[in-house]
Amino acid sequence: MPLRFFSKLQSIKQIQMESEILTSEIKTSAPDFSKIRENFPTLHQTVKGRQLVYLDSAATTHKPVQVIEKIDHYYRLQNSNIHRGVHYLSQLATEEYENARIKVKNFINASSEKEIVFVKGTTEGVNLVASSYGNRFINEGDEIIITHMEHHSNIVPWQLLCERKGAVLRVIPINDRGELIMEEYKKLLNEKTKMVAVVHASNTLGTENPVKEIIEEAHKYNVPVLIDGAQAVQHFEVDVRALDADFYTFSGHKLYGPTGIGVLYGKKELLEKMPPYQGGGDMISYVSFERTTYNELPYKFEAGTPHIAGGIGLGYAIDYVKGVGLQAIKQHEAALLDYANKKLLGIPGLTPIGTAEKKSSVFSFVLENIHPHDIGTILDVEGVAVRTGHLCTQPLMRRFDVPAVARASFGMYNNTDDIDALAEAILKVFKVFG
Amino acid sequence: MNSELNELYQQVILDHNKNPRNFRKIEEPTHHSEGLNPLCGDHLHIYLIIENERVADIAFQGNGCAISKSSASIMTEVLKGKPVKEAEEKFKEFHDLITGHITDEDQIEAMGKLAVFKGISEFPVRVKCASLAWHTMNAAVHQKDTVSTE
Numbered sequence: 001m002p003l004r005f006f007s008k009l010q011s012i013k014q015i016q017m018e019s020e021i022l023t024s025e026i027k028t029s030a031p032d033f034s035k036i037r038e039n040f041p042t043l044h045q046t047v048k049g050r051q052l053v054y055l056d057s058a059a060t061t062h063k064p065v066q067v068i069e070k071i072d073h074y075y076r077l078q079n080s081n082i083h084r085g086v087h088y089l090s091q092l093a094t095e096e097y098e099n100a101r102i103k104v105k106n107f108i109n110a111s112s113e114k115e116i117v118f119v120k121g122t123t124e125g126v127n128l129v130a131s132s133y134g135n136r137f138i139n140e141g142d143e144i145i146i147t148h149m150e151h152h153s154n155i156v157p158w159q160l161l162c163e164r165k166g167a168v169l170r171v172i173p174i175n176d177r178g179e180l181i182m183e184e185y186k187k188l189l190n191e192k193t194k195m196v197a198v199v200h201a202s203n204t205l206g207t208e209n210p211v212k213e214i215i216e217e218a219h220k221y222n223v224p225v226l227i228d229g230a231q232a233v234q235h236f237e238v239d240v241r242a243l244d245a246d247f248y249t250f251s252g253h254k255l256y257g258p259t260g261i262g263v264l265y266g267k268k269e270l271l272e273k274m275p276p277y278q279g280g281g282d283m284i285s286y287v288s289f290e291r292t293t294y295n296e297l298p299y300k301f302e303a304g305t306p307h308i309a310g311g312i313g314l315g316y317a318i319d320y321v322k323g324v325g326l327q328a329i330k331q332h333e334a335a336l337l338d339y340a341n342k343k344l345l346g347i348p349g350l351t352p353i354g355t356a357e358k359k360s361s362v363f364s365f366v367l368e369n370i371h372p373h374d375i376g377t378i379l380d381v382e383g384v385a386v387r388t389g390h391l392c393t394q395p396l397m398r399r400f401d402v403p404a405v406a407r408a409s410f411g412m413y414n415n416t417d418d419i420d421a422l423a424e425a426i427l428k429v430f431k432v433f434g
Numbered sequence: 435m436n437s438e439l440n441e442l443y444q445q446v447i448l449d450h451n452k453n454p455r456n457f458r459k460i461e462e463p464t465h466h467s468e469g470l471n472p473l474c475g476d477h478l479h480i481y482l483i484i485e486n487e488r489v490a491d492i493a494f495q496g497n498g499c500a501i502s503k504s505s506a507s508i509m510t511e512v513l514k515g516k517p518v519k520e521a522e523e524k525f526k527e528f529h530d531l532i533t534g535h536i537t538d539e540d541q542i543e544a545m546g547k548l549a550v551f552k553g554i555s556e557f558p559v560r561v562k563c564a565s566l567a568w569h570t571m572n573a574a575v576h577q578k579d580t581v582s583t584e
């Protein structure tokens with residue numbers, strides 16, 4: 001990206017045009033995923049003398065140059081605080097940041113950018129709702145329903161709320177394939193239920209949950225539903241209005257964007273009746289020592305200087321993902337998962353964890369008599385990066401009676417060579433352990 | 435095969451992983467502690483009977499990777515019958531070994547069975563695995579119920 005100085009304020013239109021050009025450049029034909037891999041500089045390095053094989057995209061994805069350059073560009077040429085200055089740079093930064101909000105809105109098909117709250121990530125999205133909505137509307141004896149496959153970040157905020165309020169946490173059980181038992185869910189719903197919080201796709205099992213149906217059932221009791229989309233938006237199209245989700249949250253860094261930025265979508269009528277989450281600058285409209293009135297949505301929930309470069313970077317990450325096309329990404333990753341199943345399930349001594357019928361591109365496994373931590377170390381020496389441990393889902397570890405798992409997860413830049421390398425490295429593990 | 439891996443997963447370590455020694459519960463220990471490494475899910479109990487300032491018996495139970503399990507196993511062998519004071523000295527020496535602070539070959543050799551863990555220093559993320567049993571033993575001796583290496 002050449003350095004460029006702006007003689008006049010770069011308009012939103014111009015920014016949009018640029019991103020459309022980028023989009024159409026990629027879109028001209030079916031995406032060539034080997035070319036796409038070229039866009040991710042981190043992948044092109046050797047680790048311990050071997051070409052890196054990165055199979056940990058569920059933890060975080062790498063970032064394409066298109067995103068890295070925009071962040072670089074922001075800090076070089078646009079850096080300024082937003083919503084606070086009449087000067088040129090401040091206006092420019094504000095426009096870029098607010099334009100990113102519009103991109104997010106379109107990406108998940110929200111009705112209005114007022115429904116898009118920027119947060120640090122999924123974890124903060126859940127905490128915001130548990131604190132703000134929970135403190136105001138959930139009381140002693142009320143019930144909150146989650147599932148057995150939640151990430152700790154969609155368990156602990158609700159537990160804390162339960163402790164504060166004397167509310168009760170209920171858990172939807174799963175079957176041995178790692179799918180929700182929907183009949184049990186329906187039995188858990190009742191007049192006392194005040195919130196349902198469910199992961200869209202499990203980071204450990206890959207299971208894609210029937211969130212539309214879950215939401216429909218909850219709405220019969222007028223119960224709002226929060227969807228943890230941390231492992232969803234990067235893999236398939238999400239339409240919050242088609243789902244009729246009340247809250248939907250995800251992280252930028254798993255969507256090929258920067259860390260430290262994420263999104264909480266909330267229906268306007270819910271966000272409006274919720275009290276602020278944190279107090280500070282930007283979230284107020286009038287402050288005196290007697291009384292403060294709060295800013296309008298979404299700023300009511302955005303106290304303090306936000307991660308401006310992060311928001312802008314996320315906007316460009318969304319452009320990038322849309323440019324490749326979520327349909328194409330979904331197909332590509334489904335083919336990878338298929339290939340992984342064929343290649344890995346035949347290995348004697350390997351047991352997959354999570355075999356749902358509807359499954360995103362996550363392959364968790366254990367090896368007979370070999371602890372996942374040892375697997376991780378040996379794979380690492382082979383240049384293969386996987387995640388090992390409880391994956392922030394300790395209740396799932398107990399459900400499947402394993403101390404930990406090893407997980408390979410795929411992004412749009414992975415290919416079958418990566419899976420071949422994984423298979424070979426797994427054979428190496430068996431060799432070391434004799 | 436990669437030489438670092440060979441150093442890490444020596445036959446002795448693999449053998450103790452498969453057939454851990456003193457792998458049992460002591461019903462009435464004088465000292466006991468539970469060790470946790472939440473990052474990888476390692477979880478073990480160390481039981482001791484300390485009589486006259488000596489480790490009269492020591493055993494462990496639990497679940498963990500090959501490194502933590504073999505380390506616990508070898509530790510129990512090394513410490514049985516030793517004065518408590520020596521156990522603490524050995525802990526320090528062991529820690530220095532796995533963090534790469536002891537490099538002198540003769541000194542490493544003099545550590546006997548514990549020397550097989552010298553390869554850990556090439557794998558900093560595994561130091562916690564190797565030291566979990568020792569931390570837990572140390573906590574038990576000092577009458578702490580649980581330790582976490584996080």
Ligand SMILES: Cc1ncc(COP(=O)(O)O)c(C=O)c1O
Nearest residue numbers: 121122123151153203228230251
């Ligand atoms: C399903 C799920 N929910 C929530 C989170 C938390 O995301 P973050 O750490 O970005 O807040 C993750 C990430 O690990 C996840 O996979």
